[in-house]
Amino acid sequence: MKITLSNFSGIPIYEQIKEQIKSQILSGELKEGDKLPSLRELARDLRISVLTTTRVYTELEKEGFITNIQGRGCYVLGEGSELLKEHMLREMERNLSDALKAAKIAGLNISEVHQALDLMNEDKQDE
Amino acid sequence: MSDAINVKNISKIYPGFELKDISFNLPKGYIMGFIGPNGAGKTTTIKLILNMIQRAGGTIEVFGLDNIAYDAEIKEHTGVVFDNHYFLDEWTLNDINRVMALFFSNWQSSIYREKLEQYQLNPAKKVKELSKGMRLKLMLAVAFSHDAKLLILDEPTSGLDPVARDELLETLAKFIQDGERSVLFSTHITSDLEKIADYITFINNGRLIFTGIKDEFIDSFRLVKGGKEDLTPDVKAHLIGYREYDSGFEGIMYTEYATLFPNLLAEKSSIDNIIVFTYKGTNGL
Numbered sequence: 001m002k003i004t005l006s007n008f009s010g011i012p013i014y015e016q017i018k019e020q021i022k023s024q025i026l027s028g029e030l031k032e033g034d035k036l037p038s039l040r041e042l043a044r045d046l047r048i049s050v051l052t053t054t055r056v057y058t059e060l061e062k063e064g065f066i067t068n069i070q071g072r073g074c075y076v077l078g079e080g081s082e083l084l085k086e087h088m089l090r091e092m093e094r095n096l097s098d099a100l101k102a103a104k105i106a107g108l109n110i111s112e113v114h115q116a117l118d119l120m121n122e123d124k125q126d127e
Numbered sequence: 128m129s130d131a132i133n134v135k136n137i138s139k140i141y142p143g144f145e146l147k148d149i150s151f152n153l154p155k156g157y158i159m160g161f162i163g164p165n166g167a168g169k170t171t172t173i174k175l176i177l178n179m180i181q182r183a184g185g186t187i188e189v190f191g192l193d194n195i196a197y198d199a200e201i202k203e204h205t206g207v208v209f210d211n212h213y214f215l216d217e218w219t220l221n222d223i224n225r226v227m228a229l230f231f232s233n234w235q236s237s238i239y240r241e242k243l244e245q246y247q248l249n250p251a252k253k254v255k256e257l258s259k260g261m262r263l264k265l266m267l268a269v270a271f272s273h274d275a276k277l278l279i280l281d282e283p284t285s286g287l288d289p290v291a292r293d294e295l296l297e298t299l300a301k302f303i304q305d306g307e308r309s310v311l312f313s314t315h316i317t318s319d320l321e322k323i324a325d326y327i328t329f330i331n332n333g334r335l336i337f338t339g340i341k342d343e344f345i346d347s348f349r350l351v352k353g354g355k356e357d358l359t360p361d362v363k364a365h366l367i368g369y370r371e372y373d374s375g376f377e378g379i380m381y382t383e384y385a386t387l388f389p390n391l392l393a394e395k396s397s398i399d400n401i402i403v404f405t406y407k408g409t410n411g412l
Binding site: 051 | 157296300306326
């Protein structure tokens, strides 16, 4: 796991850590079953408050990215996790709704949006 | 969650100074920053916790035990680091090993020798020959050698260079690793606390201003800025303290009030600014 904190970004420390762990899980750098450092280890390494790392892990657990096994530590949940799937579904719906709003402003009808989506999908599969 | 320290409504009266109705608790396993300007009552509070002076009112529990009735038990498990050390100048570090073994039933010479080596302190040296940074390390070595569960530091970083301060923070972070040990850390060098502290207790002029989670502390204040014409009586009434200058003003406001004045620039404040402007405000400067 890699965490780099900026003191000048204006983004709260807990959010920086949370986003970095999330993106490493989504990109597959952190895999299902990987053990995360303990709350106190992470706080010590980054020289931050234990309460800050507690907040990060609590929120990641709520969003379905990790699971806290009492007495054993925190583990990454894989793509198979129902919670993570649910979370990604919500994420997709939110982005699609934004896309639809933009399409409406641009005067595109729904079949044109469908076409654009199909095209993007083909491009993705070529990659 | 049990508390390492639980202070309830304590007070102390000196001629010209009154510590009034101070309450806070430090949960076991965490670091609390104890802040406030000089003369706010930080050292008085610490002395009351350590049963070094008599209180006028209130209760204090350390490890869940009354701090007067269980004075000896508490001292066994409490390490203190003061700005001024409490050793005799003529003692060598070897002498301290022998003396402390008399004070503490759980004193471990092997750990003491280990720590001296780790901190690169020569056991043959006398206390008076040590630099300020070395004395701090000596006091830490003593605290660790009787397996302290609570570390109370009073202004340990004043007069230390950045390297020594960083080493201290590292030591404290390691100290609380097992979740059983706690730290109360009074300082006016707040950059030390900005990241590492879990809780903050802020007193000013003998009164408690805030106690709680550090992030909530920082988040409950905003540094607001504006032009001279923005400093209306209404704005003034909501400012805790401020500074006026030719091209405008800046000051500290509770976050809930800051939203009432959307024309002002409101940003997150450093702990330093919160202390400075609170001091200015309460002292009518």
